[in-house]
Every structure is written in C-alpha cells, then in structure tokens.
Amino acid sequence: MEKMLIHGGKKLSGEVVIGGAKNSTVALIPAAILSRTPVTLDSVPHIQDVYNLMAILSDMNVKSDFTENVLTIDPTEINDVPLPNGKIKSLRASYYFMGALLGRFGKAIVGLPGGDDIGPRPIDQHIKGFEALGASVSNEHGAMAIKAPAEGLHGARIFLDMVSVGATINVILAAVTAKGRTVIENAAKEPEIIDLATYLNNMGGKVRGAGTDVIRIDGVPTLEAHNSHTIIPDRIEAGTYLAMAAAVGEGVKVKNIISEHLDAFLAKLEEMGVVMDVGEDSIFVYPSGDLKMVQIKTMPYPGFATDLQQPITPLMLKAHGEGLIIDTIYPKRVRHIPELLRMGADITIENDVIILHHCDHLQGTEVAAEEIRAGACLMIAGLMAEGTTTITKVDNILRGYDRVVMKLRGLGADVELVD
Numbered sequence: 001m002e003k004m005l006i007h008g009g010k011k012l013s014g015e016v017v018i019g020g021a022k023n024s025t026v027a028l029i030p031a032a033i034l035s036r037t038p039v040t041l042d043s044v045p046h047i048q049d050v051y052n053l054m055a056i057l058s059d060m061n062v063k064s065d066f067t068e069n070v071l072t073i074d075p076t077e078i079n080d081v082p083l084p085n086g087k088i089k090s091l092r093a094s095y096y097f098m099g100a101l102l103g104r105f106g107k108a109i110v111g112l113p114g115g116d117d118i119g120p121r122p123i124d125q126h127i128k129g130f131e132a133l134g135a136s137v138s139n140e141h142g143a144m145a146i147k148a149p150a151e152g153l154h155g156a157r158i159f160l161d162m163v164s165v166g167a168t169i170n171v172i173l174a175a176v177t178a179k180g181r182t183v184i185e186n187a188a189k190e191p192e193i194i195d196l197a198t199y200l201n202n203m204g205g206k207v208r209g210a211g212t213d214v215i216r217i218d219g220v221p222t223l224e225a226h227n228s229h230t231i232i233p234d235r236i237e238a239g240t241y242l243a244m245a246a247a248v249g250e251g252v253k254v255k256n257i258i259s260e261h262l263d264a265f266l267a268k269l270e271e272m273g274v275v276m277d278v279g280e281d282s283i284f285v286y287p288s289g290d291l292k293m294v295q296i297k298t299m300p301y302p303g304f305a306t307d308l309q310q311p312i313t314p315l316m317l318k319a320h321g322e323g324l325i326i327d328t329i330y331p332k333r334v335r336h337i338p339e340l341l342r343m344g345a346d347i348t349i350e351n352d353v354i355i356l357h358h359c360d361h362l363q364g365t366e367v368a369a370e371e372i373r374a375g376a377c378l379m380i381a382g383l384m385a386e387g388t389t390t391i392t393k394v395d396n397i398l399r400g401y402d403r404v405v406m407k408l409r410g411l412g413a414d415v416e417l418v419d
C-alpha cells in the first residue's frame with residue numbers, strides 16, 4: 001500500500017485549482033442510472049471513489065468512460081443485479097444505489113456501505129424514507145433488500161428526525177420517479193443537494209426547494225439526460241487548501257471556489273486573523289502573521305462543516321491561547337489527534353471536546369491517515385513540521401482528494417507517494 005512522504009518546512013506559493021465536489025459526484029454517478037439516455041458529467045474529480053463507483057456501474061452492465069475531467073455513463077443497457085458485496089463496501093456513497101435502483105427498477109439489494117470510520121453512521125432515516133414511499137425494507141445477511149409495492153412507489157410527507165445529507169439525497173432519488181408528491185421536511189441544505197436537484201431537473205425531474213429545509217418532489221414517469229452537467233467545486237477541498245495556505249503559504253491563490261459555500265469557514269479564518277482577498281471565483285491567501293485561537297462547533301450546512309474541522313486543526317496550533325473544537329455531527333471524529341500528539345502537538349480531549357494549545361514545533365514522524373479528513377489534517381501538519389512525515393493508509397486521502405500530489409507539488413511542496 002502506498003505511503004505519502006512529506007519533507008516539511010517549505011513555504012507554498014502559486015495557484016491551485018479546486019476540482020468538482022466529491023460529495024456531489026458520488027451522488028450524481030448513482031443517480032445517472034435513473035436516466036434512459038447516456039449521461040455526461042464535467043469537472044469530475046480524479047478520486048478513488050469515482051473509480052470504485054465506475055466498477056459498481058460495470059457490475060450492472062453500465063458502461064462508463066472517464067477522460068480528462070469528463071465522465072460519460074451509458075445506462076441504456078443496465079441489468080438489474082443485486083449489489084450485496086464488493087466495491088459497495090469501499091465507500092459510503094454506494095448507499096445511493098439503494099434510492100437509485102429503487103427508483104429505476106422498484107427494487108434494490110445493496111450491501112451496507114463502507115466509508116470513513118468516524119463513529120456510528122446509521123441509515124435509519126434512509127430506511128424510514130423508503131418505507132414512507134411504500135417500500136418494504138429488510139436486512140438480508142448484511143445487505144438491504146428494498147422493494148416497492150406492485151403499484152410502484154407513491155409520494156409521501158417525510159420529516160427527517162435529524163438533518164441528514166445521505167437520507168435527503170436517497171429519498172430524492174427514490175421519489176423523483178414515484179407517483180405523486182413527496183415532501184421532505186427537515187431536509188439537509190448542503191450545496192451538493194442543490195447540485196443533485198439541478199441535475200435531475202435537467203433530466204426532466206421536478207425537485208423544488210433544494211437548498212432549503214423543505215424539498216418538494218413531484219414524481220415524473222422517466223428521466224432523460226440531454227445536456228452535460230458541470231459539478232460544483234469541492235468546498236471541502238477548497239477549505240483544505242485555504243487552511244494549508246494560511247498555515248504554510250507565502251501567497252497562495254485557490255481557484256474555482258464558490259465562496260458563499262464556505263461562509264462559516266471563511267468567517268473562522270478571518271476571526272483567526274488570516275488575511276484573504278475573496279474574488280469572484282477564487283481566494284488569495286496572504287502569508288499569516290500572528291493568529292488568534294478560536295472555538296469551533298460543527299453544524300449542518302450552512303454551519304461549520306464537520307469535514308473541515310480536521311483540516312483547520314494544524315492551523316489552530318499556530319495560534320496563541322486555548323482553542324476548542326466540538327464536532328456535533330460526529331463527536332468521535334478525533335482519529336487525527338493521537339497522530340498529531342506524536343508529532344508534538346499539545347491537544348487533549350475531554351468529553352468529546354478537543355482542546356488545543358499553541359505549538360511552536362511539529363516534528364515529522366510516521367502517522368496514519370485513519371480517514372480522509374484526518375489525512376488532510378496530517379498533510380498540512382506534515383508541511384508545517386520539521387523533517388519527514390510519512391503518512392500511511394494514504395488510500396483514505398486518495399479516495400477523496402483530486403490529484404493531490406500533483407497539486408501540492410504545483411504549490412512547491414516536497415511530497416511523494418512511495419510503495
């Protein structure tokens with residue numbers, strides 16, 4: 001398995017271009033099987049999650065081709081096959097095949113998903129949504145077997161018990177071709193959900209209210225894609241490079257950004273004293289001076305994203321005073337902390353509250369990227385550290401960060417992947 005070697009201490013400068021959003025892409029690819037015509041996606045990130053989804057499509061006789069940033073998917077000869085195992089376990093978002101297959105064939109057998117180990121990740125709200133649409137759901141030896149009634153799925157009013165990105169998307173995928181109107185209340189408001197709605201609506205779907213907490217879906221009989229869909233920029237990748245630029249930059253421009261998607265994150269950077277020029281679709285980060293410590297509480301969008309609490313952690317170590325991070329979405333998302341401690345950081349965890357203190361000196365050592373954003377945190381820490389940081393389990397990073405080594409080198413980082 002590959003490792004990432006980072007020879008720290010170098011200042012970064014120049015430009016980096018953000019790719020399409022992982023969390024959109026991994027919904028849009030399963031959603032493509034709802035179309036009766038071939039689908040084209042543009043601005044697709046080069047990440048392992050995409051290759052794994054392509055392998056799952058291939059199991060269903062859905063051909064796909066990924067050239068440069070364009071992914072074409074031809075679902076016209078799709079076979080309705082069960083997906084109990086295999087690549088399904090390699091990523092979280094494979095659960096979107098539950099909603100998509102249910103919408104397309106009225107039935108789905110899909111293994112429980114994999115994805116980041118960041119504490120409990122139940123899917124009860126997805127199941128509640130499918131059942132409200134009339135489906136029966138059972139767990140058969142670790143795979144979910146979901147079946148619409150003979151007359152097909154019907155619209156329903158669904159109030160989600162908690163704000164869930166995955167449940168909101170899965171219910172949209174199942175409801176977009178169900179008979180009648182579905183109303184999702186307490187829906188997630190993430191930009192990736194708007195992206196999915198735009199994509200489905202361009203295929204003839206009727207999804208209204210995405211981006212608010214009430215989404216109305218009027219079912220249509222079939223969907224057909226006729227235009228290419230350009231995926232929104234990845235706000236989490238952007239936030240990662242912004243934090244990196246503030247930590248080790250000598251003037252870095254991060255391009256292809258929708259800054260409104262990063263409001264809560266940018267407000268925190270400003271509170272810390274990071275100086276930025278926010279342009280129309282790019283942000284320039286000036287070299288940091290003295291930074292102030294901050295307190296962060298992660299919340300559903302538009303709050304501070306859980307996926308950015310780890311990438312901002314190394315930057316906080318540069319600030320003076322005591323900082324706090326409370327992850328209300330995944331309170332146990334702390335797998336980066338033992339690794340940072342081994343690099344010399346001063347961090348404690350009390351009752352799921354991460355308490356950080358200023359640290360003058362991080363020392364390179366061998367650390368493990370136990371999950372994607374822990375990996376992002378360790379890349380930034382490695383760039384800040386003296387000596388060489390060896391990151392193992394690097395596949396967790398490559399599963400969601402577009403051409404990361406090339407992008408880091410483009411900024412002047414001394415980084416390499418080795419076997």
Ligand SMILES: CC(=O)N[C@H]1[C@@H](OP(=O)(O)OP(=O)(O)OC[C@H]2O[C@@H](n3ccc(=O)[nH]c3=O)[C@H](O)[C@@H]2O)O[C@H](CO)[C@@H](O)[C@@H]1O
Nearest residue numbers: 023093120121122123124125126162163164165166167329
């Ligand atoms: C592929 C993708 O888009 N992944 C993102 C998605 O994950 P994912 O869609 O899995 O996360 P959710 O928004 O569903 O989870 C939010 C919270 O609700 C809980 N929950 C969720 C569903 C459910 O049926 N029952 C339940 O209890 C979860 O345990 C968690 O505490 O949103 C997370 C929260 O912003 C991000 O960290 C992930 O990057």
Ligand SMILES: C=C(OP(=O)(O)O)C(=O)O
Nearest residue numbers: 092093115116307372373
């Ligand atoms: C938790 C994440 O991903 P996933 O939901 O795909 O595991 C993430 O992207 O930070």
